[in-house]
Amino acid sequence: MDRGAFATFVARSDDRRLDRVGGSRIAQRLVFHGLARRFNPAAAGGFTGELQFDLRRADGRVDTWTVLVAEDRARPRRGAADDPALIISADVSDVARMAAGELGPTSALLTRRLDLAGDWGVAMRLGRMFGAPD
Numbered sequence: 001m002d003r004g005a006f007a008t009f010v011a012r013s014d015d016r017r018l019d020r021v022g023g024s025r026i027a028q029r030l031v032f033h034g035l036a037r038r039f040n041p042a043a044a045g046g047f048t049g050e051l052q053f054d055l056r057r058a059d060g061r062v063d064t065w066t067v068l069v070a071e072d073r074a075r076p077r078r079g080a081a082d083d084p085a086l087i088i089s090a091d092v093s094d095v096a097r098m099a100a101g102e103l104g105p106t107s108a109l110l111t112r113r114l115d116l117a118g119d120w121g122v123a124m125r126l127g128r129m130f131g132a133p134d
Helices: 005-009 015-022 025-037 090-099 105-111 120-127
Strands: 050-054 060-070 074-078 085-093 114-118
Touching: 005 050, 005 085, 015 025, 015 085, 025 060, 025 105, 050 090, 074 105, 085 090, 085 120, 105 114, 114 120
Parallel strands: 050 085
Antiparallel strands: 050 060, 060 074, 085 114
């Protein structure tokens, strides 16, 4: 699905539909492998470590992914981090809205739709590290 089609899908979907589609193993795998492909080592500022993503589902389950950032690449895997530098938590529907550009990470954070725990210095570099424009 191209970015425009994805944004249209998100705009036309309610939270329940986004939770159902975005909560599938296939969709999450695509999201995290795409995130890893966009990793920009030059923007990492020397950071190496684990980023944990907790995706909250409407039924109360939490799907957890870890992205291991090394010197020149990022590798995703399903499951919790051993020693996360940062834990990012959000509802699956809000993650889809952020990925589509419909919800900005700063707005999500200020409205408590996105929770961060850990190294705020790393948090401030996330967008640049994973291909978001400055």
